[in-house]
Amino acid sequence: MLKKGGSNWVEGEKFFDRELELEALEERVRDGTHTLLTAQRRMGKTSLVRELLRCLGKTDDFDTVFVDLETAMNSADAIAELSIQAKSVRGAWDRILANFANVLKGLGDRIDEIALADLKVKLRAGIDAGNWKQRGDAVFSALAGNERPVVLAIDELPILVNRLLKDENDRITPEGKQEADAFLSWLRKNGQEHQGQISIILSGSVGLEPLLEQVGLSAQANIFSAFDLKPWNEYTAASCLEELSDTYRIVLPLDVRQSMCSKLRCCIPHHVQMFFDKIHHHLKREGRQKASLDDVSWVYQQEMLSVRGQMDLQHYEGRLKTILGKTGYPIALEILTYTAVHDYLDDETVHLYEKYFTTQDDVGTPSVEDVLHVLHHDGYLERQPDGTSRFVSGLLEDWWRNRYGGNFKSTIEPRQSGREVER
Ligand SMILES: Nc1ncnc2c1ncn2[C@@H]1O[C@H](COP(=O)(O)OP(=O)(O)O)[C@@H](O)[C@H]1O
Ligand SMILES: [Mg+2]
Structure with missing residues (x-):
């Protein structure tokens, strides 16, 4: 159990x-x-x-x-x-x-x-x-x-x-x-x-x-x-969801579990647990036992992505602040928001950021390269076969876009408006 x-x-x-x-x-x-x-x-x-x-x-x-x-x-x-x-x-x-x-x-x-x-x-x-x-x-x-x-x-x-x-x-x-x-x-x-x-x-x-x-x-x-240590693959995450649903006597049909995993994209165990917990409470409130695809969408939008009350995702920001400091964090914030809004980050953009964020007084403060190294290493971004980078986690990407993407205006000249570009 x-x-x-x-x-x-x-x-x-x-x-x-x-x-x-x-x-x-x-x-x-x-x-x-x-x-x-x-x-x-x-x-x-x-x-x-x-x-x-x-x-x-x-x-x-x-x-x-x-x-x-x-x-x-x-x-x-x-x-x-x-x-x-x-x-x-x-x-x-x-x-x-x-x-x-x-x-x-x-x-x-x-x-x-x-x-x-x-x-x-x-x-x-x-x-x-x-x-x-x-x-x-x-x-x-x-x-x-x-x-x-x-x-x-x-x-x-x-x-x-x-x-x-x-x-x-x-x-x-x-x-x-x-x-x-x-x-x-x-x-x-x-x-x-x-x-x-x-x-x-x-x-x-x-x-x-x-x-x-x-x-x-x-x-x-x-x-x-x-x-x-890698995330769970979709099979393992879906099995975990199934075992949890047995323990708590709710029904998550296979397509529901698959849809949960594909929204997360990267099945970080804690995110799987969080999603389960929110679905469980949602069903309880509704007085139902069986979840549908609509429940998954609703819970994802309303609860997983809610800007407030997501202590856990806010924690990502906290850790970035800790590790990158007062000078590095704004760079990370800018780059992550750019990536969430545009779906991906290419080398040209990185070069523009490198130019923009270079200051005279950069002793002991992280460069754009250092920041990117942390973002890749710590699992925020991942390089794609075409050389661009994108968010590893669908959840973090959607959440980040919700939180910071609204009025985002990049500090570098936007060359294109993201989403319409074929990948
Ligand atoms: N093997 C696992 N089985 C079930 N849940 C897990 C497992 N690993 C992690 N989790 C979930 O992820 C959360 C965070 O786990 P933790 O070990 O603190 O992660 P980390 O040390 O990498 O930050 C746990 O509270 C739990 O909900
Ligand atoms: Mg730990």
Whole structure:
């Protein structure tokens, strides 16, 4: 019985499919390969990793640690998070606590009674800019000394790297670069040193590679072998919809499910779940059990594309702002809106934008090329066989056009009015 997913990560009875991916990741872990799990947001990276850890945890072959760096502001915070999450590895925890003896003294046996959040604050107090590397090394050694090999999942690392790189004005600074470099080389060193005992899986909702490439730090990620998580294909998405409809006792005929998938174009699991949820509520309100093609169209137009109340799609904008900053975001906004309105983006237009957005003072700020790299890498746009780019997701394209396309007037001279052009 597949349960609805909501918007947080899912595992167990809410987790659907991804069998091949689970197998492939397990194989990597057993080979001692470090992985960089990449995909655009909401593809199910966190869920996949959580489910993998859950399954591996049951085998007795591994111990597992899951670290989320979303809220870490600096390297020391990241080490505090790593230290506290390593609590799940029995054979390492005592050694980790021993390493923090100076900040924990006086607690004695009461350590087990302290809430995890409070304990983290205590550990954090013992970590600073001068000692985070040694503290971090000690955690890695403790994990490596565990009887079973450890799978260490680190989620949202790119968010931290982004924070390290930039100042409050979203500019990449030399100090920031040094800090990011230091953190990544520390991680790489430990990954190499403990290969075989600790397998690292990095993941995050923004791409690490474009970020590192922008600042010339790509080599720091070269111990990680990329694993690209794809959207569901239409068959899988339709099967997921069918299982959900069974669980919630509604009827979604095949043509209805196919129509849902083709509207999405790219079956990002979260969008499939969202569509199901909205159809489910729509039927409930109408007091019906069986959905028609008209229901699909209505729900798509009125609910999936509604400008308000689509927190999730707004989140795409938030992430772009985070990663591209105050100077890069307007470029992305312009390019995405242009693409949504005109259906595609060609090289000529890109050149015009490159000219338009070039400024004298462009140190530490992303260029049109950098922005496009992020938009391609993070799954907003995709190159077509004819060399033009277009939105990957039909949903995001329609939503973006609704939100920004209304009075859109491109900053570059429009050469044609889009839609009428044969593709
Ligand atoms: N394997 C899956 N089965 C069912 N739903 C999924 C699956 N993967 C992702 N989802 C849906 O997508 C949402 C986002 O998943 P999440 O793992 O947080 O994505 P990411 O980490 O890539 O941003 C979940 O809340 C769930 O609704
Ligand atoms: Mg995630």
